[in-house]
Amino acid sequence: MKTFAEKALARAAGLPEVVAGQIVDAQPDVALSHDNTAPISRTFYSLGIQKVRYPERLAFTMDHAVPAPTTAHAQNHVDTRRFAAEQGVTNVFEVGRGICHQVLSEEAIVLPGQTILGADSHTPHFGWLGAFGAGVGRSEMAAIWATGELWLRVPESMRIQVDGAWPEGVTSKDFCLKVIGDLGADGGLYFSVEFHGPAIGALSIDSRMVIPNMMAEMGAKNAYLPPDDVTFDYLAPRRARRTGRSDIAAGREEIVAGALYPDDGATYAATYRYDVSSLEPMLALPHRVDKVAPVSQVRGTRVQQAFVGTCTNGRLEDLEAAARVVRGKRVAAGTRLLVIPASSEVYLAALRSGAIEALVEAGASIGTPGCGPCMGNHMGIPAPHEVTISSANRNFQGRMGTRDAEIYLANPAVVAATAIAGYIIDPRELE
Amino acid sequence: MILRGRAWKYGDDVNTDVIFPGKYTYNVNDPNEMAKHALEDLDPTFAGRVQPGDIVVGGKNWGNGSSREQAVVALRAAGVTAVIAVSIARIYFRNAVNNGLLPVICPDAVAAIQPGETVEIDTERHVVRCVAGEFDFPPLSPSINAILAAGGLIPMLKAKLAAEAAS
Ligand code: SF4
Numbered sequence: 001m002k003t004f005a006e007k008a009l010a011r012a013a014g015l016p017e018v019v020a021g022q023i024v025d026a027q028p029d030v031a032l033s034h035d036n037t038a039p040i041s042r043t044f045y046s047l048g049i050q051k052v053r054y055p056e057r058l059a060f061t062m063d064h065a066v067p068a069p070t071t072a073h074a075q076n077h078v079d080t081r082r083f084a085a086e087q088g089v090t091n092v093f094e095v096g097r098g099i100c101h102q103v104l105s106e107e108a109i110v111l112p113g114q115t116i117l118g119a120d121s122h123t124p125h126f127g128w129l130g131a132f133g134a135g136v137g138r139s140e141m142a143a144i145w146a147t148g149e150l151w152l153r154v155p156e157s158m159r160i161q162v163d164g165a166w167p168e169g170v171t172s173k174d175f176c177l178k179v180i181g182d183l184g185a186d187g188g189l190y191f192s193v194e195f196h197g198p199a200i201g202a203l204s205i206d207s208r209m210v211i212p213n214m215m216a217e218m219g220a221k222n223a224y225l226p227p228d229d230v231t232f233d234y235l236a237p238r239r240a241r242r243t244g245r246s247d248i249a250a251g252r253e254e255i256v257a258g259a260l261y262p263d264d265g266a267t268y269a270a271t272y273r274y275d276v277s278s279l280e281p282m283l284a285l286p287h288r289v290d291k292v293a294p295v296s297q298v299r300g301t302r303v304q305q306a307f308v309g310t311c312t313n314g315r316l317e318d319l320e321a322a323a324r325v326v327r328g329k330r331v332a333a334g335t336r337l338l339v340i341p342a343s344s345e346v347y348l349a350a351l352r353s354g355a356i357e358a359l360v361e362a363g364a365s366i367g368t369p370g371c372g373p374c375m376g377n378h379m380g381i382p383a384p385h386e387v388t389i390s391s392a393n394r395n396f397q398g399r400m401g402t403r404d405a406e407i408y409l410a411n412p413a414v415v416a417a418t419a420i421a422g423y424i425i426d427p428r429e430l431e
Numbered sequence: 432m433i434l435r436g437r438a439w440k441y442g443d444d445v446n447t448d449v450i451f452p453g454k455y456t457y458n459v460n461d462p463n464e465m466a467k468h469a470l471e472d473l474d475p476t477f478a479g480r481v482q483p484g485d486i487v488v489g490g491k492n493w494g495n496g497s498s499r500e501q502a503v504v505a506l507r508a509a510g511v512t513a514v515i516a517v518s519i520a521r522i523y524f525r526n527a528v529n530n531g532l533l534p535v536i537c538p539d540a541v542a543a544i545q546p547g548e549t550v551e552i553d554t555e556r557h558v559v560r561c562v563a564g565e566f567d568f569p570p571l572s573p574s575i576n577a578i579l580a581a582g583g584l585i586p587m588l589k590a591k592l593a594a595e596a597a598s
Contacts, residue, residue, distance in 0.1 A: 023574050035457055042460075047589055065457055072458040121498040121522055137500040137526040139584050146588060151574055185444050186492035190521050219495060221521055288444065375453035375497070396448040396496055398472040403449075 001265040003157040004224045005192035008132035008260055012115040012152075020156045020267070025149045030110050031057055032118035033141055034100045035064040038079035040119060043142040052087045053148040059091035059109055060084055061100040066370040068095075069378035098343025098369040101125040101311040105209065106345050108238035112227040112259035117144060122311055122393065124220055127212030128205070129235060130227035130259050132192075135216065155192040155221045156269040157262075162197040164277035169428050171321075172207040173313055173391070173411040176214035177282035179274065181292030189219035191269070194262060199276045200225055205234050206317035213312050214393050217289040227259045281426055283389075284409035287397040295414055295426045304386040306331075306419035307338045308412045309367070310374045313391035314342030316349045322364075322416035323355035325427045331363035332422030338380045340367035362420070376401030389418045432554045434512045434533065436484035438561070439477060440546040443490035447502040447523065449473040456499055462508035469505040483510030486552070488544050490516065494523025503530045513552055515559060517541050528575050529584035535559065537568035 002010075002017065010017050013024035033040055037060045044052075052058065060080055068074035077095065084092045093103050101122055110116045112130035116123060119141040126133030136150065144150050160179065180187065193215050200208070208231075212223035225231075236252035245251050281295040308314065308322045319341060331337045339359050341347035347369055350356045356366060373380035374392050376399060382388050384404035395407035408424065417427035449472040451465065459465055470477040487506060493516035494502055503526040506514070513533035527534040535552060543563035544550055551560040559566045571579070581587035 023572060039460060043585060047585065047592060049592060070458065076457055119498060121496065135498040135522050137498055137503075137522060137529055139500060139529045140525065143584055143588055146592070185495055186518060186520070189492060189518060219492060219520055375448075375456075377454060377457070394448075394496060396446045398452050399448045401452075401454050403472040 001263040001267065003192060003266040003268070004194055004260055004262045005132065005155050005157055005222065007262070008113060008115055009152060009154050011113065011260070012132065018154050020154050022154045023151055024154060026115060026152045027149045028117040028144060029057060029114035030059055030104070030116040031141060031144045032059050032100055032104060032116060032120065032123060034061045034120060035076055035080070036119050036138055037083060038076045040138045040141045041079065041083040043139055044145050047142065047146050049146055052089070052145045055088045058089045058145065059104055060089060061093040061097065061103055062095045063099045063370045064375065065377040066095040066368060096344055096368055098341070098346070099311045099314070099371055101213065102315070102342040102346070105129065106238065106343060107242055108235045109242070111235065111239070111255055112231065114258070117150060122213050122216045124216050124223045125209065125213040125311060127215070127223035128209045128225055129231050130224060132222050133212070134222045155190055157192040157194055157266070158188060158270045158272070159194050159196065159268040161271070161273045162195055162199040162276060163273070164199050164275040166199065166202065166276050167279065169281060169413065169426070170276065170279045171411040172203055172210040173214070174279055174282040175274070175276055176211055177284055177292045177409065178279060180214065180218050180290050181282070183218060185217060185288065185290040186219045188215060191220050193218070193220045193223040195223070195225050201228055204317060205230060206315040209315065210312055217393055226261055232256055281411060281414050283414070283424070284395055286406035286408065287395055289393070289395060289409065295410065295424065298408070298424050299426070301408070301424040302387060303335055303389050303418050303423060305336050305338065305380065305382055305388040306415045307373065307380060307388060307390040307392070308415050309338070309340030309342065309372050310392040311342060312393040313412050314340060314346065316346050316353070318391060318412040319346065319350040319355045319359070320353060321413040323358040325413050325416040325430060326362035326364070326420055327358040329362055329420045331419045335419055335422045337362070337364040337416070337419035338367060338372070339364045340372040340379070341369045343369050373400050375399060389415050389424065391415050434484070434486065434552040434554070435549060436486045436512060437482065438486050438488050438544050438546060438548055438550045439481070440488040440544060441473060441490070444492045444495060445473060445489050446496035447494055447499050448496055450494065450502040451499060451505045453497065453499070456501060462504050465501050465505040466508035469509045478509065481509045481511065485511050486550050487511050487514045488516070488541055489514060490541065491518045493519045495520035498522045500526045500530065503527050503532050507532050515540055515544070515550070515552070528578050531579060531583040533579060535568050537566050540566040540568070
């Protein structure tokens with residue numbers, strides 16, 4: 001009786017079976033790096049070898065500081081492009097294509113049951129499609145490039161059963177904040193966190209991606225949602241497009257065959273149950289993701305900057321939710337609304353759907369797809385003592401560039417409503 | 432091996448954004464420069480006063496947040512040899528091992544150590560010594576010890592690749 005993590009890492013390590021606690025040498029199917037590719041490449045060359053072992057498994061995005069805000073950042077991108085050319089890496093996504101986790105999802109580069117290791121702490125993201133995704137450090141990424149493998153400890157698993165119907169105005173982001181608030185920022189430390197239940201299956205792809213992404217904030221090694229027809233229908237045509245394959249149905253069957261599900265009776269170190277029908281919109285308060293409160297409790301807090309974007313909540317559904325709130329209204333004086341689509345695909349779709357138009361008409365400024373100010377690089381750094389409300393995943397002190405600013409985290413509709421009111425408010429009040 | 436140094440003691444959930452701010456991650460590449468920003472947003476006095484051999488003591492979930500390895504490299508370059516904590520976030524733990532910063536999980540020692548006192552870590556006997564007494568900590572696995580003994584993942588890999596090339 002095996003958990004998802006035990007099955008996935010057995011596959012990645014080429015072993016018949018593994019158990020939680022075991023250390024294995026795993027071969028990731030995909031190795032992700034972003035703007036940190038250039039420094040990793042310097043570590044790689046310092047090893048004294050010339051060639052990446054499996055260049056086809058690498059994927060690079062330029063997303064963390066795009067378009068380059070300084071010459072140092074621009075040089076970094078130049079070095080990344082040069083390294084890709086030297087090594088024959090073709091999965092390279094340029095400035096403006098979008099954020100690594102979103103782009104690799106859209107491109108169906110990772111499939112259910114596969115393992116992706118990323119030099120980025122939100123690599124658990126890929127659990128949305130039933131892949132094993134974990135973050136690693138830069139040196140480890142250089143080692144993966146050199147050898148194709150890395151030591152991993154097979155994690156213990158936690159099972160979260162999610163029941164109930166989603167109330168109007170409550171999103172998967174609110175659910176995640178609730179769980180992290182309950183279990184704490186170390187509540188899932190070293191764990192594989194599995195989500196099961198009808199409330200998960202009822203979610204759209206956009207909403208699903210939020211959950212494993214946020215689990216990084218609970219210390220999880222990886223997270224997992226069981227892939228279903230919604231997952232396969234999303235991935236199959238994208239994979240076919242990417243690989244130039246015309247027979248989508250046959251490709252879909254292969255994707256389905258690769259999916260992994262935990263056995264009934266697998267061993268879980270902890271089990272929790274949630275009913276989403278009693279949830280309300282939530283916030284994480286400065287400066288901790290596990291310091292959460294219902295929006296109703298913090299209503300009225302003045303905000304200078306509202307930011308909709310990031311790999312957590314910068315997708316079409318999120319932009320449309322924000323657009324619905326602001327349509328026909330104006331951003332409050334003294335507050336600015338910043339919207340950054342998670343990818344060029346999201347950007348185009350939001351242009352076509354009219355969401356961008358509604359946002360700009362309301363006074364929003366739209367940024368180039370990428371991470372924007374999420375980690376304090378550029379394009380929306382708050383001033384000291386300013387308050388930001390953001391749809392991101394992390395609100396640590398100094399995260400957006402200055403230690404004297406405060407960051408609240410919320411779902412995109414709450415962020416947009418706050419921009420309109422100028423203070424924190426439940427969007428259901430604005431209607 | 433015995434590591435001996437002054438203790439810099441901090442609280443729970445110290446994250447990588449305060450150990451090494453994100454705004455420096457793509458423009459500060461030299462470890463000695465990184466050391467100047469170590470713990471900048473948590474303890475602005477640290478970088479100026481830390482001495483080689485010093486030991487950082489943290490609460491639970493030390494180093495949570497970003498995967499940035501600079502949060503380890505900055506401390507190493509500042510001369511810190513070990514982190515003693517109640518628990519350590521998983522990527523930080525890996526980065527520590529991979530850069531030769533000894534991670535010690537020892538809640539009892541964390542509770543006992545006073546800021547600024549001299550602390551000893553005996554890696555063979557798996558004990559932390561401080562004024563208040565001696566505290567055992569669980570040994571690391573052989574594969575992790577091998578990486579630490581080599582001085583980190585990259586030095587280990589270099590040695591391995593060189594040996595393969597020679598054979
Ligand atoms: S959007 Fe933020 S959390 Fe996501 S990859 Fe970029 S910096 Fe990291």
